[in-house]
């Protein structure tokens with residue numbers, strides 16, 4: 001396991017994922033009934049951008065730094081949370097901040113050091129469980145949640161060549177165990193072909209009600225670069241398709257660099273059955 005998220009925290013892809021995550025969590029909280037969040041690839045929780053790995057790569061300067069400098073209205077909620085939490089919040093910190101007393105968060109992190117840091121981050125917080133385990137294995141034990149309402153975030157590092165296939169299997173497995181669950185799965189857009197194959201796999205499978213939100217910084221021609229990213233959502237909450245385009249456009253407006261082929265997309269891959 002070579003991937004450490006600290007090198008990339010707060011970059012454009014994190015901003016996209018986390019801004020949509022905030023929207024999804026707000027949507028979950030519209031009903032009073034409790035819900036659970038399962039973060040299968042959790043990372044360390046929060047990141048210091050001004051020293052260590054994040055400072056060395058400086059990726060956040062083309063990401064969250066631009067949003068903090070000038071915040072478009074559609075991103076106010078997300079950016080206000082980043083300001084409030086101090087260190088750059090990863091998905092577990094964002095989820096924890098938006099849970100109500102009746103909700104809970106379960107995190108899986110496989111890297112031993114990162115799992116330990118995350119455990120320490122949530123020490124003595126009874127709302128959060130941190131497991132040092134394979135997030136792809138966790139579905140069987142952790143789904144469905146007793147609350148019968150939940151959000152599953154699957155955010156793998158894409159270190160393995162078969163990661164798209166594993167992600168598609170994970171989506172299918174978690175949907176089979178918990179049909180009503182909202183699933184959000186992040187993916188990189190380097191070239192178009194792997195993304196198309198991933199979408200086709202899901203279109204051909206049994207999971208219904210699937211949309212994908214995508215942000216492109218440029219035409220994905222050079223597969224060695226992270227040219228964009230996507231968040232695939234199963235069972236998108238009410239108004240996702242109406243409200244997310246404005247959020248994506250606001251991200252592009254601040255994070256785009258005017259390169260050819262930049263843009264956003266909201267695709268419906270499968271209808272509700």
Ligand SMILES: C[S@@+](CC[C@H](N)C(=O)[O-])C[C@H]1O[C@@H](n2cnc3c(N)ncnc32)[C@H](O)[C@@H]1O
Nearest residue numbers: 005041042043090091109110111134135155157
């Ligand atoms: C992209 S990062 C997660 C970032 C985090 N979700 C966030 O938004 O702040 C992916 C994480 O997954 C961890 N990881 C890799 N393989 C894993 C697996 N099979 N199960 C659980 N965690 C894994 C990595 O150590 C890394 O911390």
